[in-house]
Amino acid sequence: MSWQGGVLQELDISKLRPMDLPFHGRQDGVEELASSIADKGLLHPLVVRPKDGYYEVVAGNRRLAALRMLGRRKAPCLVVDMDDKSAYELALVENLQRRNLNPIEEAMAFKAYIEMYGYGSESELARRIGKSQEYVSRRLQLLRLPQKVQEEVMRRRIAPSIAAELATIDDPGKIEELAGVIVEKGLRREHVRRAIREEKGAWRVDDPYDRRRRLVDRVMNKCITSLKVALVNMDDAIEDVKDDWLLYEMLMEHRSRLHAQIDDLIRLRKHVVEMNEVTA
Numbered sequence: 001m002s003w004q005g006g007v008l009q010e011l012d013i014s015k016l017r018p019m020d021l022p023f024h025g026r027q028d029g030v031e032e033l034a035s036s037i038a039d040k041g042l043l044h045p046l047v048v049r050p051k052d053g054y055y056e057v058v059a060g061n062r063r064l065a066a067l068r069m070l071g072r073r074k075a076p077c078l079v080v081d082m083d084d085k086s087a088y089e090l091a092l093v094e095n096l097q098r099r100n101l102n103p104i105e106e107a108m109a110f111k112a113y114i115e116m117y118g119y120g121s122e123s124e125l126a127r128r129i130g131k132s133q134e135y136v137s138r139r140l141q142l143l144r145l146p147q148k149v150q151e152e153v154m155r156r157r158i159a160p161s162i163a164a165e166l167a168t169i170d171d172p173g174k175i176e177e178l179a180g181v182i183v184e185k186g187l188r189r190e191h192v193r194r195a196i197r198e199e200k201g202a203w204r205v206d207d208p209y210d211r212r213r214r215l216v217d218r219v220m221n222k223c224i225t226s227l228k229v230a231l232v233n234m235d236d237a238i239e240d241v242k243d244d245w246l247l248y249e250m251l252m253e254h255r256s257r258l259h260a261q262i263d264d265l266i267r268l269r270k271h272v273v274e275m276n277e278v279t280a
Contacts, residue, residue: 006047006078006079007078007079007080008045008076008077008078008079009076009077009079010074010075010076010077011048011055011074011075011077011079012073012074013064013067013068013072013073013074013075014073015053015054015055016046016048016054016055016057016064016075016077017051017054017055017056017057018056018057018061018064019056019057019058019061019087019091021088021091021109022108022109022112022116023092023095023101023105023106023108023109023112024105029062030062030066030069031069033062033063033066034066034067034069034070037063037066037067037070038070042063042067042075042076044060044063045060045075045076045077045078046059046060046063046064046075046076046077046078047059047060047077047078047080047090048060048077048078048079048080049079049080049081049082049087050079050081055077055079056087058080058082058087058090058091059090059091059094060094062100063075084117085117085119088113088117088119089113089119089128089129092109092113092129093128093129093130095109096131102153102154102156103139103142103153103160103163104142104143104150104153104154105154106139107139107140107141107142107143108143110122110125110136110139110140111140111143113125122136122137138160138161138164139160141167141168142160142163142164142167144167145163145166145167146172146175146176148176148179149163149166149175149176149179152179152183157183158179158182158183159189161189162182162187162189162192165189165192165193165196166178166179166182166192166196168196169196174218174221177221177222177225178192178195178196178225181225181226181229185229185233187229187232191229191232191233194232195225195228195229195232198228216269216272217269220265220266220268220269220272221269223265224262224265224269227258227261227262227265228262230258231255231258231259231262234251234254234258235255237251238251238255
């Protein structure tokens with residue numbers, strides 16, 4: 001970040017304005033922060049930069065909100081002359097360190113850095129914020145998800161690691177179907193990976209010009225997905241009861257039935273698709 005030093009000053013709070021950013025960190029816990037400041041004082045000054053007739057808060061917006069809540073008129077600030085790129089990087093780093101952003105907000109902030117402002121590449125951004133390039137890339141992948149699924153990620157109902165696996169699927173409808181199962185069943189990442197691997201084999205037949213066949217394909221896939229998720233859970237259960245041979249045999253029999261049902265559905269779907277092709 002291209003700035004050095006800075007001058008520590010007490011500034012009028014009325015002259016401080018938050019930085020205009022494409023992301024907004026969480027503002028919860030301001031009351032607790034205000035209580036801490038009232039008891040122990042402000043441990044770290046706000047970082048600001050001079051603008052036309054006011055100072056822009058680059059780092060410390062929650063502290064500023066807490067000071068305003070306490071009715072303070074002045075705030076200790078580190079005044080630094082920095083360019084827009086450095087200010088954006090510092091604001092982003094602070095929000096990442098304080099975990100103020102959800103995964104989708106992080107992704108939007110990364111995209112703005114690279115595309116909206118053109119500050120640098122994925123690797124440049126990763127180096128600036130102290131993250132790996134893979135971390136940045138996987139966050140950006142989340143923006144490929146349907147809006148409905150992104151909202152589940154923002155609500156923390158789908159973990160970002162699992163969401164990144166979903167982003168490898170091309171069909172938005174199928175992403176939403178599997179996301180619904182994940183939310184309902186609370187699947188772990190390894191289960192999702194296995195389900196996606198198996199489902200990709202069942203998603204090869206696709207004709208975007210045939211609405212009826214697409215509908216049938218989607219319904220069949222949803223059924224197959226549910227059965228394969230059940231199969232994954234069954235495998236976990238079988239692993240836990242290997243020492244109980246009677247229960248083990250019973251579960252293995254049910255597992256075979258699940259496999260047979262999956263095979264039957266795949267054959268049925270193929271048959272329906274072939275019939276649609278003949279009558280088209």
